Amino acid sequence: xxxxxxxxxxxxxxxxxxxxxxxxxxxxxxxxxxxxxxxxxxxxxxxxxxxxxxxxxxxxxxxxxxxxxxxxxxxxxxxxxxxxxxxxxxxxxxxxxxxxxxxxxxxxxxxxxxxxxxxxxxxxxxxxxxxxxxxxxxxxxxxxxxxxxxxxxxxxxxxxxxxxxxxxxxxxxxxxxxxxxxxx
Ligand SMILES: Cc1cc2nc3c(=O)[nH]c(=O)nc-3n(C[C@H](O)[C@H](O)[C@H](O)COP(=O)(O)O)c2cc1C
Numbered sequence: 001x002x003x004x005x006x007x008x009x010x011x012x013x014x015x016x017x018x019x020x021x022x023x024x025x026x027x028x029x030x031x032x033x034x035x036x037x038x039x040x041x042x043x044x045x046x047x048x049x050x051x052x053x054x055x056x057x058x059x060x061x062x063x064x065x066x067x068x069x070x071x072x073x074x075x076x077x078x079x080x081x082x083x084x085x086x087x088x089x090x091x092x093x094x095x096x097x098x099x100x101x102x103x104x105x106x107x108x109x110x111x112x113x114x115x116x117x118x119x120x121x122x123x124x125x126x127x128x129x130x131x132x133x134x135x136x137x138x139x140x141x142x143x144x145x146x147x148x149x150x151x152x153x154x155x156x157x158x159x160x161x162x163x164x165x166x167x168x169x170x171x172x173x174x175x176x177x178x179x180x181x182x183x184x
């Protein structure tokens with residue numbers, strides 16, 4: 001089973017990208033997680049879209065389409081998801097030329113998030129659930145991985161907090177079980 005990991009942060013030392021790296025280590029057996037980099041994805045522009053998807057957009061859509069599941073790691077900016085992630089979702093939500101439906105339609109999408117504050121991206125994750133729903137996808141499973149005080153749990157890009165590692169592993173296991181149970 002192939003899962004596509006996408007970080008909503010472009011920052012080199014991103015806690016959220018680090019969470020994706022931890023997910024790669026903690027994924028259930030037989031599950032691989034490839035990380036798709038959003039550097040280079042242009043800002044959504046409907047005039048550009050009408051000319052056909054730019055290469056980074058086409059690559060993003062193809063990667064989502066080919067993956068069995070998608071794992072989004074979202075920072076929280078001003079109580080919501082980052083522009084980087086929203087932009088990626090906006091592009092992916094559009095079928096574009098020659099595709100009958102959005103690559104997000106009907107998909108189950110796993111979400112996680114980390115922030116140095118004490119709320120651990122809870123507001124961003126609530127918003128992300130709503131945005132995904134509007135795009136025809138569902139955030140699954142219902143359990144949450146809210147990595148608060150991330151700077152104490154992620155050191156040098158590695159998730160070292162054992163309880164958080166266990167929570168992430170459980171979350172991924174539930175997600176994979178849902179994917180295996182049927183509708184992707
Ligand atoms: C513009 C901006 C707004 C932010 N707003 C919030 C916020 O609302 N809640 C929060 O917990 N952290 C907030 N932060 C702090 C981020 O959680 C922190 O920078 C985090 O490390 C970003 O994720 P990353 O490490 O994956 O890049 C904000 C940071 C920026 C740059």
